[in-house]
Amino acid sequence: MIYQVMIKPSNVEFSIDSEQTILSAAMEQDVILPYRCKVGACMTCICKKIEGEVEYRHLEPMLTYKEQQQGWIFPCQAYAKSHLILTFEE
Incomplete structure (x- = not known):
């Protein structure tokens, strides 16, 4: 499956296959x-x-349970299960 990833606030977009990490x-x-x-x-x-x-x-x-609930992820280990919007700013 192919998904789209958008990085905010720069609005950089790229495609991701569900078989590769972000x-x-x-x-x-x-x-x-x-x-x-x-x-x-x-x-x-x-x-x-x-x-x-x-x-x-x-x-x-x-990551702690709380960090995961707040939305924090590691792109080096995470695989997309849907389209994503991510930010590197808090």
Whole structure:
């Protein structure tokens, strides 16, 4: 399944296949997102999900329940389950 990801407030958009992580899809399309380790340990890529659904297939995110409820995700480990709107600003 192919979804669209929008990064706010810059309104940068890219496509993502449901079989790739958000970070890998962005990198493949030359969309620059912050990252360092690619395994969710460094927290460099953490962003807030404004809209949409993601899932984690390999590693559960190192986020508290409260952080997850607030919408925080790790794009390096998250797979899209719908169209997404994300922000790297609080």
